[in-house]
Amino acid sequence: MTDNTPSPVIRIRDLTKVYHLGAGNDVHALRGVSLDIFPGEMVAIMGPSGSGKSTLMNMIGCLDSPSGGEYYLDGLLVSDLVDDELAAVRNSKIGFIFQKYNLLARATAVENVELPLRYSDDPTNMTERAKAMLELVGLGDRFDHKPNELSGGQQQRVATARALINHPAIILADEPTGNLDSVSGQEVLGLLLKLNRENGTTIVIVTHDQGVASQAQRTIRLFDGNIVDGEQH
Numbered sequence: 330m331t332d333n334t335p336s337p338v339i340r341i342r343d344l345t346k347v348y349h350l351g352a353g354n355d356v357h358a359l360r361g362v363s364l365d366i367f368p369g370e371m372v373a374i375m376g377p378s379g380s381g382k383s384t385l386m387n388m389i390g391c392l393d394s395p396s397g398g399e400y401y402l403d404g405l406l407v408s409d410l411v412d413d414e415l416a417a418v419r420n421s422k423i424g425f426i427f428q429k430y431n432l433l434a435r436a437t438a439v440e441n442v443e444l445p446l447r448y449s450d451d452p453t454n455m456t457e458r459a460k461a462m463l464e465l466v467g468l469g470d471r472f473d474h475k476p477n478e479l480s481g482g483q484q485q486r487v488a489t490a491r492a493l494i495n496h497p498a499i500i501l502a503d504e505p506t507g508n509l510d511s512v513s514g515q516e517v518l519g520l521l522l523k524l525n526r527e528n529g530t531t532i533v534i535v536t537h538d539q540g541v542a543s544q545a546q547r548t549i550r551l552f553d554g555n556i557v558d559g560e561q562h
Contacts, residue, residue, distance in 0.1 A: 336404065338498050338531050339366035339389060344398035344408070346384050346554075358384040360554035361398070366499075371525040371532045373542035376551035385551065386535045390423055390501045391415045403498035420448050424492030428504040430484045432476045432491075438463055439472045442490045449495055462490035466520060482513030489520060493530070500524070500532045506541060518544060 346359040358381050366372050376382040387393040388400060391407055394415070400408040403422050410418065419425075432441045442459035446452050460472055466486040476484050485505060492500050502521065506514035522544060524530040534545060542548045550558040 335368050337365040337401075338368045338403050339364065339533070340399075340401040341365075341388075342399045344385075344388060344400060345396045346381075346388065346393070347396045357554055359388070359395070362551075362554070362556055364549065364556065366531065366533065368531055369525070369529045370547065371522070371534070371545045373534045373536055373545040373548045374551065375536060375539075375542050375548055379553075380551040381554040382535060382551050384554075386501065386503060386533075389499075389533060390425065391419045420445055421450070421495060422498040424495065424497040424500045426485070426488050426492050426500060426502040426505045428507040430476070430481075430488045430508070432484055432487060434476055437473045437475055438468060438479070438487045438490075441476075441487055442494055445491060445495050458494060459490070462494050463487070465493070466490045480513065481509050482516050485509065485513070485517045486520065489517070489524075493524070498531065500530055502532060502534045504536055504538075505534065506536075506538065514541075 341362060341364040344359055344362045345357070348356040348358060350356060362385060374382055374385060388395055391402070395408050398408065399406060402418065405418065407415065407418055433444070439456060439459045442462050443455040446455045446458065463469060463472060466489050468483060468486050468490065471479060471483060479487065505521065506517055509517060518541060521532055521534070525532050534541060536542055547561055549556055
C-alpha cells in the first residue's frame with residue numbers, strides 16, 4: 330500500500346538552543362523540541378514571555394542556528410548551515426511578515442515588493458511580478474504609493490506581497506496584526522486565511538493573540554522551552 334501522506338515542509342527533531350551568558354550562566358531557550366508542519370497548513374505558535382517562542386521562530390526562519398538537533402525545511406537540512414547559506418535559504422524558501430512592516434520609506438509599493446527578487450536567482454520581470462503580487466493582496470491601485478501614503482493595513486499587505494514574491498515554501502508571520510487596529514487586523518488576518526485556504530500557502534503565525542491563533546488549523550504552545558500542547562481547531 331502506498332503512503333500518500335505528504336512530507337512535512339518543516340521537520341524539527343530534538344532542537345535545542347542554549348545561550349551562554351557568562352561563566353556558569355546558561356539559558357536553555359529550547360529543550361529538545363520536535364515538530365512537523367505539513368504543506369498547506371496554517372499553524373499558530375503561542376507562549377508567554379520566556380517560553381522559547383521567539384527562539385523557535387528564529388530557528389524556523391533560519392535567523393539563528395540551534396545548539397543541537399535537526400531542522401529540515403522543504404527537505405533541506407538547514408540546522409547545520411553557516412550564515413551565508415542560511416541567508417540564501419531565507420531569501421528563497423521563507424517569506425517574512427513582521428509586526429513593524431519593515432518597508433523602505435522612500436520606495437514605492439512596487440519597489441518594496443521587488444526587493445527580494447534583487448537578491449534572488451531569477452531577477453527577471455521584477456516590476457511585472459511585483460505588480461501581480463500587489464494585485465493578489467488587493468493593492469492594484471497603490472503601485473506607486475510610498476509607505477507614508479498607505480494605512481497600516483495597506484502597509485502590511487505590501488509586506489505580505491513582498492513575502493510571497495519568491496513563492497517561498499513557508500510564510501513566517503511574527504505578530505502580523507500587532508500594530509494594527511481591530512478592523513485592519515481582521516483584514517490582514519482575512520488575507521492570510523485566504524492565501525492559506527485558496528492558494529494552499531503554508532503559514533506559521535507567532536502570536537500572543539488567542540483570537541488570531543483560533544483562526545489557524547492548529548496551535549502549538551510552548552512553556553520553558555518545551556512544547557506543552559498541540560491543539561487542533
